[in-house]
Structure formats: structure tokens, C-alpha cells
Amino acid sequence: MTTPNDTSVSRSRLWALPVLRRFAPPAEIPADEAGGIDTAGSHGAAEIVPWALPGTALRTQAAAARRGFYAPVLAGAPTTTRQAEILNTALIGPPTGTRGVVNGRDVLSRTTISHDPVTAYNSEPREVSSPNVIVMGDVGAGKSSHTKCNYVVRPLLLQGRRGVVFDKKDQNGEGEYSNVVRHYGFEPIRFTTDGTGTTLNLLDPMIARGTGVKGQTRLLNIVTRIARGDQPLNEWEEEALRAALRRTVGQAHGRVPVLADVLPNLGLVVDDDDYRTLSVTARDDLHKAGLSVKWTLNGLLDEYAGLLDGETSAAVDLSGKLTSFDISQLPDDGPAVPVIMAIGNMWMLGRLRSERTSATTVVYEEGWHMIGGPSAQLIKANQKLSRGLGISNVFVMHKGTDIPKDSPGMAIIQEAQTVVVYRQSRPEDALWCQQTFGFAPETARTIETLADGHYIFKFGSHPETHVEHIRSEWERQLTNTDEGLSVGTIF
Ligand SMILES: Nc1ncnc2c1ncn2[C@@H]1O[C@H](COP(=O)(O)OP(=O)(O)OP(=O)(O)O)[C@@H](O)[C@H]1O
Ligand SMILES: [Mg+2]
Incomplete structure (x- = not known):
């Protein structure tokens, strides 16, 4: 019977034979003789250093070379420089530092990836010039x-x-973030079209507090445009809208003005002293322009009465750590979703003016409604204010190919x-991402x-x-x- 020892002895004898000798593996060194670099920097006996090796063994025999075998005995493994980086740990250090929150694991180096847009924006020097995320x-x-x-x-x-x-x-009749919001002890702010949900007032004074009357006019302009399927207002209509808003704000209502207060004024624009000197035709054109905006907004109010008609509901607040504007029950098509996102965005700018203690992350699920449509102008116009108020916008969307080049959305x-x-x-879609975000071609x-x-x-x-x-579980x-989730099983 042969013992393991016998086997190794017979194997080493085999390698001593005249031809096989040339292919013998390096001699094994007993463990106690092995060792790495000692404190003085010299190498142990088992350390294989590249400069002591003879280099790639070549087939030098003439007969083999004639048959095309004049090449390294061992063929190297095909590799790309990127794959080979993994062999050199000195070069492949973790792609990010440890600041922010852990986002996941780098597939190549298996090190953690940490990032938080707000932390990166506030770091010295700044790691990002914008806290916005796509x-x-x-x-x-x-x-x-x-x-x-x-x-x-x-x-x-x-x-x-804070999060919004x-x-x-x-998801089961409400927004997918509802269980998360409840975990923090708050209720989602629900929007519906049947009159049972929350109301957002397009003329809420909070909006003017954030961006002034100019911002309020811009919002009204964009909401009208959204209601018309992204057809922009002409300059006559813009003027009529401005005049009607001015008139509405100047009137005493005994309460906060609402959208319904603007509608009659849109038909009375020409009565304004500013336009008395206009020619009859010009006054006629302005009157028609006012009526055209009036009819668009009338249609919007008719369709979404409970949603837009009236003062902003008391439930709309940002007092909690996490606030959800639950728009999951609004129809996918039509203006309701982009209109609520636009008003909500402007309302928030005003609300945060009076309270700058937190940095606020605002997530737009289906962010295409903000970036792909007219509302992108709002985000673009208020970018500086938004950064000043500590807002980081996160736009979640399916693809970018539909976003027009040179549009404000593309700039965002x-x-x-x-x-x-x-x-x-x-x-x-993949190519669009590679080109827009400047990724490597592959x-x-x-x-x-x-x-x-x-x-x-x-x-x-940082590199991609x-x-x-x-x-975590x-x-x-x-x-x-x-699958459906029940709050009880999660928390
Ligand atoms: N990190 C992950 N690891 C493994 N599976 C995941 C991970 N994240 C999400 N998934 C799977 O993908 C499913 C869909 O995830 P999620 O709802 O986040 O996708 P989405 O891109 O937001 O989809 P939609 O476009 O419909 O909104 C999850 O239910 C889960 O099964
Ligand atoms: Mg999703």
C-alpha cells in the first residue's frame, strides 16, 4: 500500500527523468522555511520575486518552431486593461470615499460605494456642483x-x-411610499379627482412668498400650457394672464385668492387703465387672448374641481421628517399629475423659506412630468433659489430619448x-445614456x-x-x- 509520502517521492523521481525534467514544477519548500518580507525588508525563501525569474519560456527547438510552435510555452489569458486592474490592488482603490451613506458595492473591486448628494455638495471642496440626481x-x-x-x-x-x-x-390603492411614511409616524397627503382628497391652491400666498408674483405668474402660465397639451401661450395671452393676476391679487376677497377668482378677471383685462390707449383692434385682440386663457383654465377647474378649486388643505405641510404627496390615484394621462407636481414644487419653495434648518431631498417618481414637459422651466428658473434652500431634487424616470434637445429639461x-x-x-436608450452622461463607449x-x-x-x-x-432584509x-405588503409584517 502506498502512503501519501510514497506518492510524492515517486512523483519527484518522475520529474527527474531526462525529458520531463524540463517541465518540472518549482520545488516545494517546507512551511517553516517560508515567509514574506521581514521587518528589515528582505524576502523569505518562499517569496517569488519577478526579477529572479527567467522570463517567459520559449519553444526554441527548430522542429517545433517550423510547425508554428515558436511561441511562449504557456499562452497568456486574454484580458482587457480594465479586467487586469483587479490584479493590482494598489491601482484599484475604492471608487468613492466613505462619506454620505452606503449606496451599494462596486462589482469590480467589491468595495462599498458611499455617496449622498447633500453631503457631497456641502463638502469642502465641493464634490458636486449640483445636488440634483437623475x-x-x-x-x-x-x-x-x-x-x-x-x-x-x-x-x-x-x-x-428631511424627505418629500x-x-x-x-400599490394596493395608495402610493408605494405610504408604508415608509407611516413608519415615521405621518400620513401621506392624498390627491384624488373625486373631490375627497386634498386641494392645492394655484394662488396660494406661499407660492408668492417663495418666488414672488413673478413666480406665481410663471406657474399659472405653465399650468395653462400643461392644460393645453404643452401648447405655449402667445404674447397676448401672457399679457392678459399677467393683468388678470395683478387685478386678482389687488382685490379684497376677505380670504386667500383662489383660481376661480382669476377667471372673471381674464374677461375684464381691457378695462384696465393700462390698456385704455390701445387701438380698438389691439384691445379686441387682448380681450380674445384673455378669453382663450379663461376657457382653458375653466376646463381645468371643471375637470379637477376638488383638486384645484379652493384654498390649500390644512393637511399640506412639511412638518414631518418625511412627507409624501400621494398622487398615485390621479390619472396617468392628462394634466393632473404634472399640475400637482408643479404647484407642489412652487409651494415648497415658499414653505422652506421660513424654515431652513434641514436639507430637503425631493423625490419626483415619474420625474418625466417635471423634466419632459413645460414644468422644466420652473425647475430651471428656480435652481439657484432651490440650492439656497438646501433642496436636492431626485428625478426618477424611464428613459431620456423623448426629452427634446436644447430644452430646459435637457439642461437639468x-x-x-x-x-x-x-x-x-x-x-x-442605453446609447442615449452613454452619450448624455459621458460614459465609456462600451x-x-x-x-x-x-x-x-x-x-x-x-x-x-468620479469615474463611472x-x-x-x-x-438589508x-x-x-x-x-x-x-407583492402586496402589509404594514404590520414590515415594522
Ligand atoms: N437591489 C436589488 N436587488 C435585487 N432585486 C431588486 C433590487 N432592487 C429591486 N429589485 C427587484 O426589482 C423589483 C422592482 O423594483 P422597483 O419597484 O424598485 O423597480 P422600478 O424600476 O422602480 O420599477 P417601475 O419602473 O415599475 O417603477 C423589486 O420588487 C425587486 O424584486
Ligand atoms: Mg418605481
Whole structure:
């Protein structure tokens, strides 16, 4: 019977044979003789140092060379420089530092990725010049899970932070963030079109507090435009709207003015002293322009009476750590969703003016309504104010190919300094991301095939990274949108 020892003896004899000798592996060194670099810097006997090796062994025999075998004995493994980086840990240090909150794990180096747009914006020197974030990806790729964890739940652990969400996705009759909001002890602010929900007043004085009468006029202009399916107002209509708003604000109502107060004034614009010197035709044109805006807004009020007609409901407040504007029950088509997002955005700017103690992350689920339509002008016009008030906007959307080039929406996308791209299975969408966000050319292909929960991440001047979003068990239950959830089982 042979013992293991016998085997090793016979093997070493085998390697001593004349031909095999040339292919013998390096002699094994007993463990006690082995050792790394000692304190003095010299190497132990087992340390293999590259400068002591003879280099690549070549087939030098003439016969083999003639048959095309004049090449290294061992063929190297094909690799790209990027793959080879993993072999040199000195070069592949973690792509981010540890500030902010953990966002996931770098797939290549397996180190954690940490980032928080507000922390990065406030750091010295600034790591990002804008705290805004774009989260993009196919349906069901993991965008909302990412947003809930990395921009809502985890940053709320930090001091002086608050979250506001425009929650669009319906889950069992309410928004998908409802259970998260309740976890913090608050109720979502529900919007419905049947008159049972909350009202947002387009003329709320809070809006003028944030952006002045100019901001209020701009909002009214954009809401009219949204109501007309993105058809812009001409200069006559803009003038008529401005005049009607001026008149409404100057009138005594004995209460806060509401949209219904503007409508009669739109038909009386020409009575204004400012227009008395106009020619009859010009006055006629202005009158018609006023009526055209009046009829658009009339239609909007008719359709969404409970939503827009009246003073802002008392429930609309930002007193909690997390506030949700639950717009999940509003119809997908039509102006309701973008109109509520636009009014809510402007209302918030006014509300935050009087309270600057926290940094506020505002999440726009279905952010396309803000970026892809006329409301992008509001965001663009108020960008500076918004940064000054400590707001970080997070726009979650499916794709960017529909956003017109040179539009304000495109400018917002290019200005955002934190970019998260989940799977985009259509090659044209993936290519759009690669080109718009300046990713490496081969990343377009990677974006097409990313698994659920995987994303390409870029912020500030840091290189793009393929990241896996890792959720705790609690977060996994919280973000699982595949099945109905009961609050009781989660918390
Ligand atoms: N980090 C993750 N790891 C593994 N699976 C994930 C991860 N995040 C999300 N998923 C899976 O993907 C599903 C959809 O996630 P999520 O609702 O976040 O996608 P979405 O991109 O927001 O979809 P939609 O476009 O419909 O809003 C989840 O229910 C979960 O099963
Ligand atoms: Mg989602």
C-alpha cells in the first residue's frame, strides 16, 4: 500500500527523468522555511520575486518552431486593461470615499460605494456642483428600491435631513411610499379627482412668498400650457394672464385668492387703465387672448374641481421628517399629475423659506412630468433659489430619448451631478445614456444587460462604476413592489 509520502517521492523521481525534467514544477519548500518580507525588508525563501525569474519560456527547438510552435510555452489569458486592474490592488482603490451613506458595492473591486448628494455638495471642496440626481432605467429594474433606500430611508438617519416624495406608483390603492411614511409616524397627503382628497391652491400666498408674483405668474402660465397639451401661450395671452393676476391679487376677497377668482378677471383685462390707449383692434385682440386663457383654465377647474378649486388643505405641510404627496390615484394621462407636481414644487419653495434648518431631498417618481414637459422651466428658473434652500431634487424616470434637445429639461439632466442608470434594454436608450452622461463607449452595451438591482453610477468627477445595490432584509421587504405588503409584517 502506498502512503501519501510514497506518492510524492515517486512523483519527484518522475520529474527527474531526462525529458520531463524540463517541465518540472518549482520545488516545494517546507512551511517553516517560508515567509514574506521581514521587518528589515528582505524576502523569505518562499517569496517569488519577478526579477529572479527567467522570463517567459520559449519553444526554441527548430522542429517545433517550423510547425508554428515558436511561441511562449504557456499562452497568456486574454484580458482587457480594465479586467487586469483587479490584479493590482494598489491601482484599484475604492471608487468613492466613505462619506454620505452606503449606496451599494462596486462589482469590480467589491468595495462599498458611499455617496449622498447633500453631503457631497456641502463638502469642502465641493464634490458636486449640483445636488440634483437623475435615476433612469426600464420598468422594474430597481429604480424605486434604489431611491427609497439611498435618497430617503438611509439619509434620514443623518442629522438635519428631511424627505418629500411625489409618489406616483399605485400599490394596493395608495402610493408605494405610504408604508415608509407611516413608519415615521405621518400620513401621506392624498390627491384624488373625486373631490375627497386634498386641494392645492394655484394662488396660494406661499407660492408668492417663495418666488414672488413673478413666480406665481410663471406657474399659472405653465399650468395653462400643461392644460393645453404643452401648447405655449402667445404674447397676448401672457399679457392678459399677467393683468388678470395683478387685478386678482389687488382685490379684497376677505380670504386667500383662489383660481376661480382669476377667471372673471381674464374677461375684464381691457378695462384696465393700462390698456385704455390701445387701438380698438389691439384691445379686441387682448380681450380674445384673455378669453382663450379663461376657457382653458375653466376646463381645468371643471375637470379637477376638488383638486384645484379652493384654498390649500390644512393637511399640506412639511412638518414631518418625511412627507409624501400621494398622487398615485390621479390619472396617468392628462394634466393632473404634472399640475400637482408643479404647484407642489412652487409651494415648497415658499414653505422652506421660513424654515431652513434641514436639507430637503425631493423625490419626483415619474420625474418625466417635471423634466419632459413645460414644468422644466420652473425647475430651471428656480435652481439657484432651490440650492439656497438646501433642496436636492431626485428625478426618477424611464428613459431620456423623448426629452427634446436644447430644452430646459435637457439642461437639468446635464446639470445633475449624480447619475444612476439602471438597465435600459433598448439599445437607443442605453446609447442615449452613454452619450448624455459621458460614459465609456462600451458601457452602452453593459447598460442593456444590467441585472435587477445593478446600476452604472457616476457622480462629480468620479469615474463611472458598475454597482450592485444591496438591501438589508428590512429594506428588501420595504421596497419589494412585486407583492402586496402589509404594514404590520414590515415594522
Ligand atoms: N437591489 C436589488 N436587488 C435585487 N432585486 C431588486 C433590487 N432592487 C429591486 N429589485 C427587484 O426589482 C423589483 C422592482 O423594483 P422597483 O419597484 O424598485 O423597480 P422600478 O424600476 O422602480 O420599477 P417601475 O419602473 O415599475 O417603477 C423589486 O420588487 C425587486 O424584486
Ligand atoms: Mg418605481
